[in-house]
Amino acid sequence: MNIDQKDIITIKEFSELFGFQKGYVYKLIHQGKVKYYKPYGKKVFFKLSEVMEHFEKSKVSDYNEISRAANRYMI
Numbered sequence: 001m002n003i004d005q006k007d008i009i010t011i012k013e014f015s016e017l018f019g020f021q022k023g024y025v026y027k028l029i030h031q032g033k034v035k036y037y038k039p040y041g042k043k044v045f046f047k048l049s050e051v052m053e054h055f056e057k058s059k060v061s062d063y064n065e066i067s068r069a070a071n072r073y074m075i
Contacts, residue, residue: 008037009046017051 028034037045
């Protein structure tokens with residue numbers, strides 16, 4: 001099954017999606033930076049929709065966006 005067709009993904013799929021090592025994904029979990037589910041107390045799962053929502057919120061503005069925002073405040 002294609003990852004785009006799933007809503008629940010594993011650590012392996014998460015790490016492949018973003019190009020992270022599994023150890024780094026566990027670090028993100030430990031630091032509380034990513035929502036996860038552990039339904040049976042052992043294996044970790046993620047909701048793809050929540051992961052993508054978090055990813056989209058972490059956008060870094062480029063120079064033009066910052067400049068436009070600064071101009072709005074100055075006027």
